[in-house]
Amino acid sequence: MILTRLKDETRQSHQATEQQLDLFNRMLTKSDYSRLLGRFWGFYVPIESKLNQVVGLNELPLNLPARQKKPLLERDLTSLDWNELAIQALPWCADLPALDSVPHALGCLYVLEGSTLGGQIISRLLQERFGITPDNGGRFFASYGPDVRSMWKAFGETVTGYSTGPQVEDAIVDSAIETFAAFGRWFQHWNQD
Ligand code: HEM
Numbered sequence: 001m002i003l004t005r006l007k008d009e010t011r012q013s014h015q016a017t018e019q020q021l022d023l024f025n026r027m028l029t030k031s032d033y034s035r036l037l038g039r040f041w042g043f044y045v046p047i048e049s050k051l052n053q054v055v056g057l058n059e060l061p062l063n064l065p066a067r068q069k070k071p072l073l074e075r076d077l078t079s080l081d082w083n084e085l086a087i088q089a090l091p092w093c094a095d096l097p098a099l100d101s102v103p104h105a106l107g108c109l110y111v112l113e114g115s116t117l118g119g120q121i122i123s124r125l126l127q128e129r130f131g132i133t134p135d136n137g138g139r140f141f142a143s144y145g146p147d148v149r150s151m152w153k154a155f156g157e158t159v160t161g162y163s164t165g166p167q168v169e170d171a172i173v174d175s176a177i178e179t180f181a182a183f184g185r186w187f188q189h190w191n192q193d
Helices: 002-009 011-021 030-052 070-079 084-088 102-130 145-162 166-186
Strands: none
Touching (some): 002 011, 002 145, 030 070, 030 102, 030 166
């Protein structure tokens, strides 16, 4: 079953990512948070743009437009007083996984969509530490708000429906692992320098 495989085979990558971000210890000020969001912008904008170009992905019931995080990040950065020029000047990650097929796109989306689950924890942290809510700079981590679970379930059903055999499953899992790796490289030392 593809969802079990994804969870099992990316468990280590997830753990490494969580430890690497180490938000509980490394996001201590509002300005740390602001810097983190800028880094997320540089990862999500090019990766969403690549996903939007994958032939055939649009034909799956994914509701991709509703899953785009770029508008949420833009709103948050603006709330945190980034002006348009500063946002445009942010570096973009060029070292992204190859998204040249629907299975690869689904593996990548698994990582991006799964991160909305952990995002709920971050969302609470933002509120407790900085008084940041979805309306004043915390929209990205809150993502779909009360619909996080149902959006995750719907995504899982689409991936399951698409996964017709071991070869497709292997491609999805490989791409999920690659996406975690690219994320890890982009966020290496994000707040240690
Ligand atoms: C740094 C803080 C993070 C924390 C505390 C965290 C926490 C969690 C938790 C608690 C879940 C399970 C939710 C549930 O099943 O109810 C989860 C799932 C997941 N997270 Fe994270 N996460 C973090 C970062 C990330 C990041 C940065 C990514 C991706 C780049 C990510 C990708 C995923 C994925 C794909 C799942 C789904 C696992 C599955 O059920 O198949 N997480 N996370």
